[in-house]
Each structure stands twice: as C-alpha cells, then as structure tokens.
Amino acid sequence: xxxxxxxLIGTAGYIAPRHLKAIQETGNVLxxxxxxxxxxxxxxxxxxxxxxxxxxxxxxxxxQDENLKGNPLDFISICSPNHLHSTHIKLALNAGCDxxxxxxxxxxxxxxxxxxxxxxxxxxxxxxxxxxxxxPSIKSLKALIEKQGNAKVFEVDxxxxxxxxxxxxxxxxxxxxxxGGVASNIGVHFxxxxxxxxxxxxxxxxxxxxxxxxxxxxxxxxxxxxWCLSINSSLLPNNAVQGExxxxxxxxxxxxxxxxxxxxxxxxxxxxxxxxxxxxFGIEENRAAIETVQFIRECDVCQSIADPHPLLKKLK
Numbered sequence: 469x470x471x472x473x474x475x476l477i478g479t480a481g482y483i484a485p486r487h488l489k490a491i492q493e494t495g496n497v498l499x500x501x502x503x504x505x506x507x508x509x510x511x512x513x514x515x516x517x518x519x520x521x522x523x524x525x526x527x528x529x530x531x532q533d534e535n536l537k538g539n540p541l542d543f544i545s546i547c548s549p550n551h552l553h554s555t556h557i558k559l560a561l562n563a564g565c566d567x568x569x570x571x572x573x574x575x576x577x578x579x580x581x582x583x584x585x586x587x588x589x590x591x592x593x594x595x596x597x598x599x600x601x602x603x604p605s606i607k608s609l610k611a612l613i614e615k616q617g618n619a620k621v622f623e624v625d626x627x628x629x630x631x632x633x634x635x636x637x638x639x640x641x642x643x644x645x646x647x648g649g650v651a652s653n654i655g656v657h658f659x660x661x662x663x664x665x666x667x668x669x670x671x672x673x674x675x676x677x678x679x680x681x682x683x684x685x686x687x688x689x690x691x692x693x694x695w696c697l698s699i700n701s702s703l704l705p706n707n708a709v710q711g712e713x714x715x716x717x718x719x720x721x722x723x724x725x726x727x728x729x730x731x732x733x734x735x736x737x738x739x740x741x742x743x744x745x746x747x748x749f750g751i752e753e754n755r756a757a758i759e760t761v762q763f764i765r766e767c768d769v770c771q772s773i774a775d776p777h778p779l780l781k782k783l784k
Contacts, residue, residue, distance in 0.1 A: 469495075472744055473539070475531060475565065476501035477556050478547030479508045479520065483570050487545045488514040490740040499534070499541055502527035531563045541565050543743075550653065551646040554579040561590040568595050568743055572656040573754045575648045576762050584751050595748035599735035600661040602742075605728050609721070610665045613690055622666070624693040625720040625777065628658060629708070631701035637679060644765065650682050651764040655697040659686075660757035666691035669760055673770045676783050682764060683777045694777040703779055 474491050478484055480503040491498050492514050500519035501511070508520060521527040531541055544560035546553055546569040554574045560567045561583075573596040574580050587594050600606050613622070632641075640646040647653040663669055667689025674684040681698035696703075701714060708716040719726040742748050 469744070472496040472542040474498045475527070475541045475544040475560075476547065477503075477524075477527070477544060477560075478549075478570075479503040479511065480505040481547045481549075484547040485510050485514075486736040487547055487568070487570070487740075490736040491515075491545070493737050494740045494744055496740075496744065500527060500530050528559065528563070531565070535564060543568055546570060549640045549646055550575060550648050551640070554583060557583050557594055558586050561586045561592045561594070564590070564592065566593045566595065568597065568740070568748075570597050571660075572648060572652045572758060572761065573751070574758065575652060577755070577759055580751060580755060580758055587751065593748075594751050595743045596750070596754055597736060597739050598657065598660050598664075598749045598753060599732075599739050600657050601664050601749070602735050602738040603661075603728075603731055605726055605731065606661055606665060609726060613665055616690070618690075620690065622691040623722055624662075624666070624691045625718070626658060626662070626693055626695040627716065627718040627777070627779065628654065628696070629698045629700070629703050630654060630715045631704060632699040636699060642679065644679075648761060649765050650677075650680065650697050650699065651761040654699065655682070655695075656757050656761050658695070658697070659760045660754070662686065662688060662691070662693055663756040663760075666693070669756055672760055672763055672767075673773055674764055674767055675769065675771055675773055675776045675780055677764075677769060678783075681783060683780050683783065684764065685773060685776065686760065694775070696777045696779045698779075703782060 474496055476487060476498060479501040498515040498518045502521045502524055504522055506522050511518060519530060534540055544565045544567055546556045548556050550572055553569055557567050557569055583594055636642050641653055670687045672684060672686040676683040680700040683696045686693045704714055704716055708714045717728050719728050
C-alpha cells in the first residue's frame with residue numbers, strides 16, 4: 469500500500485504522541501504539523517524532518533503549496549481542544565484531505581450535521597478514533613450479547629475514575645463550553661462502547677453532576693447501565709491502577725467483572741490501520757454517543773430513580 473502523507477493539528481497536546489506513533493507504525497509519514505505551543509520535542513522521536521508551525525495560517529499555506537506542487541496531503545489528524553474540532557475538520561476537508569479526529573468528534577449534533585454537509589460537498593471522509601471498539605474484551609462481549617439475541621436485558625455497572633490535578637479545571641478541559649464537560653471529555657468513548665455492544669440508547673437520566681463527577685443511568689436495547697464518570701481522586705478504590713495517573717476502570721455485567729485493565733496501548737494503531745484501509749468509523753458511528761453526552765451536559769439532575777450507581781452515596 470502506498471505510504472500516506474499526514475498533517476497534524478495539536479502537536480503539543482496530551483493525545484498527539486499516540487497519533488504520531490500510529491502514523492509511524494502503520495508505515496506512513498508526517499509531513500507537517502501545527503500547534504500554538506512550541507513544546508513539541510516529541511517530534512524528534514517520530515518525525516524529526518517534518519515541518520512544524522506555530523502559526524496556523526502558515527500551516528494552511530504549506531498545505532496549499534503542497535497541493536500546487538502536486539504533493540497533496542492524504543490525511544490531517546486532529547488532536548486540538550474539543551471545541552475546535554469542528555472548525556479544524558472543516559478546514560482539513562476544504563484543503564482536500566481526509567480527516568482523523570480524536571474523540572469527541574464534535575460537541576453537538578448541530579456540529580455533527582454541519583461536518584456531514586462539508587464531507588458531502590468536498591467528497592472527502594471524516595473518521596474518528598473509537599478505539600474501544602477494537603479492545604479484545606469489548607469485541608468478545610459484543611459477540612456474547614449478539615449470541616443472546618433479544619432474550620435478555622443485562623444489568624451493567626460502568627465506573628471510570630481517572631484522577632486529575634488542580635491544573636485541570638484551570639485549563640480548557642475544565643471549561644464546559646470548550647471540553648463538553650466530564651461526560652464528553654472522559655466519557656464519550658465509553659458511551660460509544662455501550663451503544664456498540666448493547667444497542668441503541670433509549671433513555672438517560674442523571675442523578676448527580678458537578679465539574680468533576682457525573683453519575684447516571686442509561687437504558688439501551690439490551691442493557692440497563694448505571695454509570696459513574698469522575699476525575700475526583702477521592703472516589704478511587706484501593707486497587708486503582710498507578711500508570712500515568714491513578715485510574716480505575718470497571719465494567720460489571722450481571723455482577724461479574726469484565727477484564728478490562730489492559731490492552732489499550734495499541735488501539736490507536738489498530739484504528740489507523742483500519743482507517744488507512746478505508747474501513748474506519750465515520751460520522752454516523754459517532755451520533756449515538758454525541759447525542760447522549762450532549763443530553764447529559766444539558767439536562768437537569770433527576771434524583772428520584774431507584775437503585776442508582778453505588779458511588780452516588782459518596783457524593784451526597
């Protein structure tokens with residue numbers, strides 16, 4: 469397969485190294501990237517000869533120059549702050565590139581519809597990183613649920629707690645209209661995974677939310693899911709995993725723990741392999757999760773629900 473030429477927006481961001489690694493390990497090349505911050509020494513580990521720009525207009529100009537030379541970029545990967553995804557997707561499409569965008573693809577259904585129109589007008593494609601769909605445990609769980617048919621609605625508990633320091637709420641990630649809030653920023657890929665495994669989401673209610681934690685219940689075709697998403701370290705159990713940060717992931721199906729602690733390091737690579745092969749996840753695959761997290765962000769808290777997530781007691 470011919471080597472693909474990539475650009476990247478958001479080189480200095482937390483998630484960018486996973487994209488740089490995926491571009492390299494799928495046998496492709498980063499031609500140019502941009503970020504308003506210049507702490508991008510990570511490029512030396514992957515693509516030291518790639519162009520880098522702190523001025524976005526210079527990055528755009530470079531892409532246009534490459535087009536005129538007959539050396540167009542094939543893809544632009546987007547690792548910028550969440551509220552800029554829609555704008556950067558449209559700019560990449562207008563430059564004649566296909567797009568690979570980090571989660572969340574966009575923050576609202578209105579933005580989703582808008583980039584869908586741009587995709588049609590430019591005849592290019594928008595792909596997203598829905599990496600949990602490639603996780604071996606999730607693939608096995610989906611196969612198990614499909615084997616059950618319509619015979620059962622499963623009781624599921626999902627808990628994801630990933631501690632963040634004081635910096636978090638002072639950065640764009642702590643500003644709801646920029647990050648989408650906790651549900652979008654750390655939870656959107658979990659809601660995608662739930663709809664991928666358990667079918668169409670039917671109803672969601674929220675029993676608690678603040679700037680650090682959200683607890684709620686969602687009904688899917690084949691599951692009732694009690695979920696808790698949090699960056700509040702006080703909720704971490706003793707068996708939290710010490711990696712880059714203290715993290716606890718748990719999915720219980722009918723009270724039985726799904727093994728879900730490992731297998732995350734290669735998921736971006738797998739996503740890129742599928743996208744470059746023309747088999748990635750596009751705009752419509754994102755719709756259910758984006759609808760859900762937008763509703764969570766905008767809805768009122770409803771406390772009158774029976775049997776909420778167990779961690780609700782800790783937050784009241």
